[in-house]
Amino acid sequence: MVKVGIIGVGTVGESVARILEENRDIIRARAGKEIVVRKGVVRNLSRERGVNIPLCDNVDEVLEDPEIDIVVELMGGVEEPYEVVKRALGNGKAVVTANKALLAYHRYELQEAAGEIPFEYEASVAGGIPIIKALREGLSANHIESIRGIINGTANYILTKMMVEGADFEPTLKEAQELGYAEADPTFDIGGFDAAHKLLILASIAYGIDAKPEDILIEGIESVTQNDIAFAREFGYTIKLLGIAKRVGAFVELRVHPALVPQREMIAKVDGVMNGISVIGDKVGETMYYGPGAGGDATASAVISDIIAIARSGKSSPMLGFKRPLETGLKLLERDAIVSKYYLRLEVADRPGVLAKVSEVMGEQNISIETVLQKPGSGESASLLLATHACEERAMREALRRLFELESVKERPVMIRMEG
């Protein structure tokens, strides 16, 4: 028998306890052992829970219980769970976590602390999609060329509603929160930080890159408007918040931002709260993973798969799929050197010479314009919509700064990168 302690019995914790009961037969058959929840830790003991497991409000009762084999950390946050997980490992207990923020900051220290003790985290990226095991085990013969993922369901829900129904940003965010997918602070979803946490985890497995969220390019979906969506539609694109990890020579670029994606691509068809990840390996080619990236039962499905994997063998693969350091020699590409194509929206005065001034600024930065479209605005203003050929981020930033200085440009220019 394997005994589990769950720290944090919220939506996911309740699902874990319930599914262990409901699917007891298949889980026992797959694990080769009975798996029981010995105890759950909650902050508030007086709140009614939808599960029948012994509860307490003191983590020590799990961490110091010699009967408990596996600690499941579902408490959220970064520093508090870091201490809890280190203590669990220090006491020789295997750990399963769904905590992406924790891993975004401390995955290498935790890999070190775990050593030979099993440490699994399938639920931390894309909820129910087994992307960690796919990348770490299934694709381990490949050099990974790129990962492009829709890995935040809340942002994808908002963008899909804006695109399909013409919905506005704010009310759609409220709806997404009501669905229960959003983070406690939804800035993490719409600002791209949650996707960045997940991307960093994937990038460590794929490339051995030890970066923190502060080191990479992160932009959210806050400034996407119906104007941008109209442009996207007109030119056969859709707008998605993407997490991208891509190998470029001896470097790896990591970035999270809204992107215009051609509608014909599979990833463009990942709608609503669903997640989708495309991984290109040098030998296998493109593989694609699709499914629910959040929600109690979907996330619990991944958590329990980790518990079963540990129960089966009592061992795990090295946590990140290699013993540190992974000697790929790959380095993180600085943000300014990332090359991309861009879409720009400029709110301008509608009068002679304005387009010439805009092209002059772009030309000075050596940025070549591919398409221009003008939409009438109110009164004497117009929206100028431009698509560029590929250029470096640093050139684009400088162009944006200079464009905003033009007297004829009325608002801060909006820029969205183009992928594919």
Ligand code: HSE
């Ligand atoms: N807030 C996340 C999302 C939950 O919307 O995808 C899963 O990590």
